[in-house]
Amino acid sequence: MQRAFTHLYEDPDLRRAQAAMWRVLADRFGDHPAVLGYDLVNEPMGELRPGEPLPDAARRIERDQLTPMYNRLARAIRSVDEDTWLFVEPTPIVGEGVSTGLGRIGDAKVVYAPHFYNTAMEAGADYDPAAGWIEAYEAAVTVYPRRHRVPVVVGEWGPLNNSLPNMGRFYRDALASLNRYGSGWAGYVWCYGGGYCALDAQGRWRANKERTAAPYAEAVAGRHVSAGPDGVRYEATAGATVVSLPPSPTGWRLSAAGRARPRTTVVAPGASARVRISAAPGARVAITWTAAVA
Secondary structure, three states: OHHHHHHHHHOHHHHHHHHHHHHHHHHHHOOOOOOOEEEOOOOOOOOOOOOOOHHHHHHHHHHHHHHHHHHHHHHHHHOOOOOOEEEEOOOHHHHHOOOOOOOOOOOOOEEEOOEEOOHHHHOOOOOOHHHOHHHHHHHHHOHHHHHHOOOEEEOEEOOOOOOOOOHHHHHHHHHHHHHHHOOEEOOOOOOOOOOOOOEOOOOOEOOOHHHHOOOEEEEOOEEEEEEEOOEEEEEEOOOEEEEEEOOOOOOEEEEEEOOEEOOEEEEOOOOOEEEEEEEOOOOEEEEEEEEOOO
16 A cells, blocks of 8 residues: 555656546536535555654655645646635644644645544544643644644544543543634544444434534634634624534524624524524624523
């Protein structure tokens, strides 16, 4: 597999074929309303040199092979699609709290899209809050977007075994961290066996997975936005803020403070809703959501 990555990065025929593939996809799907962006390669890696430490290999591969590849693909896509976002991933080694060696991608609509996995937990181990893994990951993963002024969306995350004793703590810590720096995230769901599936055979949430089905603001009509797991605050501009409330066994109570309407919305247990909230331009608005049933 390592050698296959080397061929992908360095073989002229494969490079041309890869660029041609992305031109076909971008030409076909660039105007589709359901397409937000293109994730250019999933969990890229490369060939390790004898005796080379893994973090050093990852940074070298990201610097010398991934960066040129992403720039090549960006140019190919922009020849047919000028608007769709480009999602670029570092190597999976970033999951061990290692800053990426990825360089600048010369495009105005780039999203940094790392994955968020811990080697021990992916092998079935429980979360260890004292190990400081989430803190190390956050410190490492935020370096690139700060340096290059790009948004960050965690493209995959979620442990293998959600029912271990510390997993409730893991989801609380992980979601708090993701909300501090991310523009969004996607939980990994694999429902063909194993522990990643969010639902059991009866369609019920598996342990702790319901924590990933949380309300969020789809769109915010405002500036100076501050978002968290329990709500969003902003200075209103023209238009409507849209909040998505997923099904919950308790239902939801949504409250809007600061010259905003509607003031309160209650969603019944098991139901979902999309709530549009309008406010006078310039108003300081705070929207919060809580469980409707204690």
